[in-house]
Amino acid sequence: MTISSSQEAAGATPAAAALAALRAVVDAAGFVDAGAPEAERYLHDWTGDYRGGALAVLRPSRVEEVQAIVRICAEHRIALIPQGGNSGLVSGGIAEGPPRAVVVSLERLNRIRAIDPENFTLAADAGVILQVLKDAAEASDMLFPLALGAQGSCQIGGNVSTNAGGINVLRYGMTRDLVLGVEAVLPDGSLFEGMHGLRKDNRGYDLKQLLIGGEGTLGIVTGVEVKLFPRPANIETAYLGLASFADAMTVFGMARRVCSDLLTAFEVIGAECIPFARIAARDTRVPLEGEWPVHVIMELGCSAAIDGRALVEALLVEAFEAGLLGDGALAQSRAHAADFWAIRENLVEGQAKRGRHIRTDLSVRLSRVAEVIERSRVYIAVDWPGWEPLSYGHAGDGNIHFNVMPPVGMAEEEIRRNGKVMLDGLYAIMRALGGSFSAEHGVGRSRRDVYWDWLPAEQRSAVRAIKAALDPHGIMNPGALIPE
Template identity: 60%
Template sequence: MTVQRLSPEILGAIESAIGQNGIAADPAGMAKYLGDWAGDYRGQALAVLRPASVAEVQAVTRLCSELGLGVVPQGGNTGLVSGAIDTKGGGLIVVSLERLNAIRQIDPDNFTLRADAGCVLQTIKDACEARDCLFPLALGAQGSCQIGGNAATNAGGVNVLRYGMARDLILGLEVVLADGELWNGFSGLRKNNSGYDLKQLFIGSEGTLGIITGVEVKLFPKPAKTETAYLGLASFEAAIALFNRARRDCSDLISAFEIIGSECIDLVRLIDPAMRAPVSAPVQVLIALSSGPGIDLDALLAAFLGDAMKKGLVSDAVLATSSAQEKSFWAIREGLVEGQAKRGYHVRTDLSVRIPDIPALIEQARRFVANYHPGWIPLAYGHAGDGNIHFNVLPPAELAEHEARARGADVVAGLYEIAVGLGGSISAEHGIGRSRRKEFWAGLSPTHRRMVTALKNAFDPNGLMNPGCLLPARETIA
């Protein structure tokens, strides 16, 4: 039975555990925690709890377990799949980690950092830079997303090509389990072959197995040099051919390889009308290389691009000659995402295929939209170096939002079918959340479902950790 409100006795018990400043139970106080950044989802909660210590997280988790109250862990709330928002109004408690926001330790000799789960990603990156180190996780939302959420969702971003996903950067976790017990998985070790790697179960689990309260990550030497270029190409096929050559000629010095369909540039101007792409071409590529001090990176990139232009792969190229120009290149990539949000509702996908299949994915998706949803505007861009394409679709401007959302569901289904047909995934980096749960579960084999269910039952036997996220309701998977 769903609880509709918290009794004064329960609120009193919560206040005893975390103090009055750690509770919001009124609509105004809860509002910012119940909507997503993009405006696609609104949710409900019995209360929003903001514990200020690991002990307080344990206390509220233990209390919710005793009372049978479901818990929705929430970080910076920058996700795009309703993983931290209860859209069904199931009588749940949101536990925000925003007050657990300290950097606990930076060890520049061991190249490690430990931080509270609520520490903002940009804060971590800045602290590392001050110690002449690099934490390479880089996202558009890094000014507000939190490291615990990055771990819980296995965040990706623009540097996956060189440094991997969040799970590749995490050495250890601290997690409050469903019964309130604390698991400390910190060691500072890069090599530790001692049985099951339990941290990997929580990375990408989206809060369904426990609440991450601390994260230990790998650091890297801060690059001495970075070179960035903005390129124009004739096609996505040419872009993938260029990437293959870049991997061979520039090796692991490539930190980012982003592709942008020219149709996306109009969205950037919704954020800054004066912004212009430095090249004019059907397909545009943003490539970045970085290295230590002993490599002539500028000469390497210039020689590579010169050869690519001679071979007809690149039609135009602009190399950044200052940090300001480099930032202007990246502002185009970031601005097209903000521009879509400003325009309003749109179909958003996060598809992943084998790198050679990227042109086929885009071509099939564009043809699908043109044939079955004329008037809708396809947008193709993404982290091509790791196979992740965001193929989004804008509804006609004159279409009412409720009708656009209804038709958008058919668009999403068709795009998912294309990606899966190419052997790909419906979620490259955004996760499953609540919005993709049905498609995710339907695509699993019986054996895969059995293993996932066994994990969920082992770590969360009462089904109280982020119910409705990632997995179907308990009664449908028991």
């Protein structure tokens, strides 16, 4: 960048000049000084594992302001870190190292733009909280099926940028499968307008797919158009107790055959996870008689014309007669079902309250789910005595979170150091089974190196070429996904 003579005379640095220009394009609520107490929540993630810095935090309230921000940053070569609800787990929205970027929070772009019941679509600003979007769909007697533990705080733009997963991928797919259109500000400040409401549009490259899952490295998502679905009239939820993960996956295969595509969720939970649910909610009660090594939460959704309960009951009878099902409970109301799901949600919160631990987000073929858990458990028992493995996840789509809790009292630095070695071992097991180290959480910064190390050379070249073509100055979320 060339600094003007007036800037030189005033001793202004490129960063100072950029910040002055940025302050002028947003209102008073749209600019937060990096040193202000209000900036703190934008500089660390939900877990507390990652903390970064920023030159400033920007909170635009209009798409035109986002465009102006990007143009100024492009001119002055200032990096931008797009940020949604900041609920991610891979440091995708937290900048590393000395402050050299501005954080751009989309939280004030929070308008539901339109709901089209005839087209079964909803258009929204990127900063709309997922739960708000889901409630808007339900108010129109429709369903937006993306469901995450963080849905009360995560934003739809962040969901799109990370291609979020969740509990309903089994039936409805990842976020990528739920998006019809995207609006985004590109690295030169121009606006990509791809929200047309079309389900079939075969006009060449589908550029929105580069932005979905791009983690803000190719542009800032400002608007999203999503698919809606008929709201199920009947929802049946069952909580099951089984002897092993292998038995659980056998029951899953039976459930797919009995319930077909009406099956929306199939979660597995190792019994070792339940004490962590009680850390978050002391009154957590498991609806099973006796102790069972593996718990399953299964859900089915259908129209009023289908007897969903009869289908689930038939499945449970078949599983019991086959010697696979130890015990089970059927929810008698939506509140009862919410109690089942609270166990799944609370076990994650309980781990965070316990402190720093090792997290994974593994994906394998359905036939390998039980194997990846058992092999990983053996690895921890043999190589890392004193550490406690926890196994749970969306097994119906092959996604397992195999997390490991350190011994109580271990210093954080030791946890970090050991964790890197432990992850290498866990990833080696997963890789030998033909899986992925990132089922739904993305790559961000914390998994960037393993992603890049494992990426074949020809794919590295393609990724670099796309990045260079769209973001030649490398200002969009540098350090995330792609090494600088």
